[in-house]
Amino acid sequence: MKPTRFLNRATPYLFLAPAGIILLFALLYPIGYLTMASFFDWRMGTPFADAVFYGFKNYAWILNDPNFHESFMVTITFASTVVVLEMVIGVGLALMLERPIRGMSVFRTIFILPMMIAPIVVGLVWRYMYNPQFGIFNKTLKKWGFEPIPWLSSPDWALPSVIIADIWQWTPFIFILSLAALQSLPRSSLEAARIDGASEWQQIIYIKIPLMMPVLVVAALLRMIDAFKVLEVIFIMTNGGPGLSTEIMSLQIYKTAFVSWELGRAAALSNILLVIVLVITLTMFLYTKARDARMARIQAAVEQY
Amino acid sequence: MSEIILENVVKRYGNVAVIDGLNLTMEDNEFTVLVGPSGCGKSTTLRMIAGLETVTSGEIYIGGKPVSHLEPKDRDIAMVFQDYALYPHMNVAKNMSFALRLARQSKTEIDKRVKKVAEMLGIEPLLARKPAQLSGGQRQRVAMGRALVRDSGTFLFDEPLSNLDAKLRAQMRAELALMRQRLEKNMVYVTHDQVEAMTLGDRIVVMHQGIIQQQGTAEELYKKPVNKFVAGFLGSPPMNFFDGILGESEGQLMVSGDGFTLPLPDEVKARIQARSEKAVTVGIRPSAFLLSPASGRQVQLELPIILSEYIGSQSVIVSNLGGQQILIEVGSDTPLTANEVLSFAIDPESIYLFDAEAEVAL
Ligand SMILES: Nc1ncnc2c1ncn2[C@@H]1O[C@H](COP(=O)(O)OP(=O)(O)OP(=O)(O)O)[C@@H](O)[C@H]1O
Numbered sequence: 008m009k010p011t012r013f014l015n016r017a018t019p020y021l022f023l024a025p026a027g028i029i030l031l032f033a034l035l036y037p038i039g040y041l042t043m044a045s046f047f048d049w050r051m052g053t054p055f056a057d058a059v060f061y062g063f064k065n066y067a068w069i070l071n072d073p074n075f076h077e078s079f080m081v082t083i084t085f086a087s088t089v090v091v092l093e094m095v096i097g098v099g100l101a102l103m104l105e106r107p108i109r110g111m112s113v114f115r116t117i118f119i120l121p122m123m124i125a126p127i128v129v130g131l132v133w134r135y136m137y138n139p140q141f142g143i144f145n146k147t148l149k150k151w152g153f154e155p156i157p158w159l160s161s162p163d164w165a166l167p168s169v170i171i172a173d174i175w176q177w178t179p180f181i182f183i184l185s186l187a188a189l190q191s192l193p194r195s196s197l198e199a200a201r202i203d204g205a206s207e208w209q210q211i212i213y214i215k216i217p218l219m220m221p222v223l224v225v226a227a228l229l230r231m232i233d234a235f236k237v238l239e240v241i242f243i244m245t246n247g248g249p250g251l252s253t254e255i256m257s258l259q260i261y262k263t264a265f266v267s268w269e270l271g272r273a274a275a276l277s278n279i280l281l282v283i284v285l286v287i288t289l290t291m292f293l294y295t296k297a298r299d300a301r302m303a304r305i306q307a308a309v310e311q312y
Numbered sequence: 313m314s315e316i317i318l319e320n321v322v323k324r325y326g327n328v329a330v331i332d333g334l335n336l337t338m339e340d341n342e343f344t345v346l347v348g349p350s351g352c353g354k355s356t357t358l359r360m361i362a363g364l365e366t367v368t369s370g371e372i373y374i375g376g377k378p379v380s381h382l383e384p385k386d387r388d389i390a391m392v393f394q395d396y397a398l399y400p401h402m403n404v405a406k407n408m409s410f411a412l413r414l415a416r417q418s419k420t421e422i423d424k425r426v427k428k429v430a431e432m433l434g435i436e437p438l439l440a441r442k443p444a445q446l447s448g449g450q451r452q453r454v455a456m457g458r459a460l461v462r463d464s465g466t467f468l469f470d471e472p473l474s475n476l477d478a479k480l481r482a483q484m485r486a487e488l489a490l491m492r493q494r495l496e497k498n499m500v501y502v503t504h505d506q507v508e509a510m511t512l513g514d515r516i517v518v519m520h521q522g523i524i525q526q527q528g529t530a531e532e533l534y535k536k537p538v539n540k541f542v543a544g545f546l547g548s549p550p551m552n553f554f555d556g557i558l559g560e561s562e563g564q565l566m567v568s569g570d571g572f573t574l575p576l577p578d579e580v581k582a583r584i585q586a587r588s589e590k591a592v593t594v595g596i597r598p599s600a601f602l603l604s605p606a607s608g609r610q611v612q613l614e615l616p617i618i619l620s621e622y623i624g625s626q627s628v629i630v631s632n633l634g635g636q637q638i639l640i641e642v643g644s645d646t647p648l649t650a651n652e653v654l655s656f657a658i659d660p661e662s663i664y665l666f667d668a669e670a671e672v673a674l
């Protein structure tokens with residue numbers, strides 16, 4: 008190979024190299040550090056140099072820990088429930104409110120406010136609203152003659168209560184994304200569907216939702232990743248309780264690190280969470296990829312013939 | 313299946329009346345062609361018939377029933393959109409069968425119809441492709457196919473062949489003409505193409521600025537345009553117009569202008585009696601200049617060739633009469649050299665007169 012040809016090929020990569028190296032370092036250093044720490048019995052307050060090498064003991068310990076199993080189930084339940092409900096409500100609202108109605112722009116602005124409030128504040132507000140005596144929910148229930156509900160103090164109600172708060176805060180995110188997606192749909196395709204005899208419902212199911220799909224997949228993915236990492240709101244509202252009923256994994260990580268002072272084990276737990284999120288993300292990604300590839304294959308086959 | 317009547321239909325956007333009091337009756341099973349310059353409201357008219365636009369005032373009847381409060385799906389129409397409006401996420405076959413699937417037709421019936429129409433339109437090899445993988449002309453044929461697979465009472469076509477090459481267009485035109493004879497349907501067809509308009513339309517409606525200028529058969533419009541606009545719009549190359557003054561000489565009605573004096577037929581004189589000295593616009597079609605020696609009442613005009621354009625069966629000469637550029641159409645086998653002066657005969661019968669101000673035909 009002539010040197011000029013080599014240079015021609017390499018030039019773009021050479022230009023990219025500095026940025027690439029910085030990015031790689033910024034990305035991999037923390038993860039590398041985390042992984043290294045997870046192999047040590049490292050206590051808070053001791054320097055890392057004094058930590059004892061533990062091999063996979065931290066991981067083995069966690070995977071055998073019933074508390075982890077419980078927390079894992081809570082996390083999965085929490086994340087999947089909020090994502091599904093937020094998607095359904097958010098997309099549903101967007102479909103309903105898409106048409107030009109007067110005063111809608113004001114309503115939209117109000118509607119996305121929850122998203123802008125700091126999570127700590129959201130946690131505090133909801134904790135107060137869920138208060139068994141003074142909270143608005145139980146007061147209202149009492150006024151209407153219903154039994155009060157032990158929102159955050161019963162193991163059965165705590166998770167649903169936390170889920171409701173998350174839905175309140177994050178449905179607007181799905182809503183505005185869906186609304187933007189809806190408004191950018193090709194108008195004339197929808198008109199064609201009306202001519203072709205599609206009812207409102209059929210337009211939604213056969214035209215609108217499929218065309219919004221790429222946006223919806225990304226929105227769901229973002230929410231999923233976020234839901235797995237949620238911490239502050241639950242920390243403030245229940246601190247994981249009662250029992251372990253709302254102890255999602257990020258809270259367990261926090262407690263392992265800052266309550267039990269087991270930094271090595273917390274690092275291992277973080278890595279497990281990272282792997283879970285990665286697996287879910289990759290699965291969704293590969294699924295969409297595979298679907299596209301299958302479509303392309305069918306297409307190619309038909310064209311051959 | 314049933315006649316379509318537009319009664320005093322008005323469409324306003326804000327204060328602008330885009331359609332201004334349209335009255336139009338399209339008989340049962342008639343092929344109506346809407347023509348007019350860009351922006352005259354053809355698409356808007358179609359979309360109002362389809363129910364995609366509301367009418368500001370007036371009423372539309374399909375089969376005697378007022379429909380302006382009906383949804384598009386309840387009007388029994390199929391439509392080809394000017395911008396195709398295909399479903400981007402469905403392949404060609406799915407695009408075409410969408411309406412049939414919604415109507416719960418059997419799969420065999422759907423397949424049969426899609427196959428037949430796809431064959432007719434030459435898009436069979438494309439059935440598995442998505443719209444994004446098609447060329448403009450292919451998309452347009454799919455849009456056409458999506459309407460044609462349906463069994464609606466009324467078909468609305470908004471410039472359905474505009475993006476096809478000449479050969480394909482001629483082929484499609486023939487298919488449409490055949491289909492028209494076979495199917496007993498109302499068809500409303502918008503086009504810019506004069507040949508399409510003249511060959512397909514039972515009735516041609518010429519629109520301008522939201523108002524119908526004239527409607528009738530191709531021959532009626534071509535031979536008896538009611539005003540200068542229609543005369544100038546139909547016919548290619550377009551009619552030549554000159555300013556002129558009516559006058560009488562020895563009992564003969566004449567029209568004269570810069571560089572010409574032409575006698576008018578007696579029946580014209582009978583029609584517009586005692587209006588001499590009147591300012592008029594004279595219209596002469598490019599094909600009315602004859603290369604034969606003048607005979608009978610024909611008048612001879614000597615005209616220079618400034619430029620000639622060979623367009624196959626015809627040649628178009630750009631010439632000059634009284635300082636004004638004019639177009640003349642002659643057989644393409646005529647030898648033409650620039651700056652040569654040719655002698656043309658003009659038959660008084662082929663002269664059109666329009667009121668200089670009101671522009672209506674006299
Ligand atoms: N939504 C709208 N708001 C305001 N004006 C509009 C709107 N839609 C169309 N118009 C105007 O209405 C007029 C008629 O439009 P229309 O699309 O019917 O024209 P057309 O005859 O189909 O033209 P073309 O041959 O270019 O397709 C145009 O002047 C256009 O600017």
Ligand SMILES: [Mg+2]
Binds near residue numbers: 354355356394470
């Ligand atoms: Mg148009």
